Amino acid sequence: MNQQGIQTRSMDQNDDGGGRVAKTIFTFSMLVLVVPIAVFFLSKSFVFEGMLSYDSKTSYYYSAIVAVVTVQILLGMFVYVAYSEGDSKPTKQD
Numbered sequence: 001m002n003q004q005g006i007q008t009r010s011m012d013q014n015d016d017g018g019g020r021v022a023k024t025i026f027t028f029s030m031l032v033l034v035v036p037i038a039v040f041f042l043s044k045s046f047v048f049e050g051m052l053s054y055d056s057k058t059s060y061y062y063s064a065i066v067a068v069v070t071v072q073i074l075l076g077m078f079v080y081v082a083y084s085e086g087d088s089k090p091t092k093q094d
Contacts, residue, residue: 024085028078032071040067 043066048059 020085024078024081028074028081032074032078035074036067036070039070040064043067 040063044059044063048054048062049056054062
């Protein structure tokens with residue numbers, strides 16, 4: 001405990017730190033592998049060919065753009081989550 005009465009934890013006392021980081025990396029790795037592929041094929045079949053009646057070649061281009069944007073969003077989310085994980089606020093004890 002420091003002078004202000006705020007308890008600070010060292011990295012040795014944080015027993016879940018490594019597991020939480022590994023879980024975050026694994027989760028986002030699976031999302032980046034699965035979600036863009038699913039978005040590609042779903043948007044190609046249902047949106048561009050089904051609803052908008054684009055031909056196959058054109059629907060490939062637009063579906064690829066949607067999949068790339070999805071990857072960018074997922075990577076941005078990963079950076080945000082990874083950055084926020086390090087922001088553990090010290091807890092105040094009475």
